[in-house]
Amino acid sequence: MYFNLFQAASQSAQPLKFTTSDSCDRIKDEFQFLQAQYHSLKLECDKLATEKSETYYEMSYGLNIEMHKQAEIVKRLNAICAQVLPYLSQEHQQQVLGAIERAKQVTPPEMNSIIRQQLQAHQLSQLQGLALPMAPLPLGLTAPSLPAVSSASGLFSLSSLLASQAHLAKEEKSAREAANDNHRDDDGDKSD
Secondary structure, three states, rough: OOOHHHHHHHHHHHHHOHHHHHHHHHEEEEEEHHHHHHHHHHHHHHHHHHHHHHHHHHHHHHHHHHHHHHHHHHHHHHHHHHHHHHHHHHHHHHHHHHHHHHHHHHHHHHHHHHHHHHHHHHHHHHHOOOOOOOOOOOOOOOOOOOOOOOOOHHHHHHHHHHHHHHHHHHHHHHHHHHHHHHHHHHHHHHOO
């Protein structure tokens, strides 16, 4: 009886019998598959890292140019004020000098307020169909609340905000191009 059970078990096990070389080949195939997946993921990761760094440098360069431009504007407006000031009455000169001094003392909360107003104005203009250089926020999202910041971190926050706006602009541009391609395809189908 025990012999019959052993014989039946050995007969049923024979079709499931694997050789060492079969197992090694299977492991080798799985390893090569995983290695190919790893390689493709690594390439994708490297590509994303490169794009991220390019975007960062692009935004940093743009922010640097914008800061220099704003500094030049301030310098020129200061020169204009200095030229016009002597022609004003003594009373008006004091008022203008006071206003100039107040303008020079912008605080981080005031900067945050200005940035929020600009974002809101931009969103409004987008809704009205005006094209401004910054991208609108996707539907369902609101303008980020900006915390009070120091001047150094304020510039970093502004550059981060600009980077996210540039990313959204790229996505919007891609979506528009895809829509235009679809529209052209539809026009081509209609002409047939």
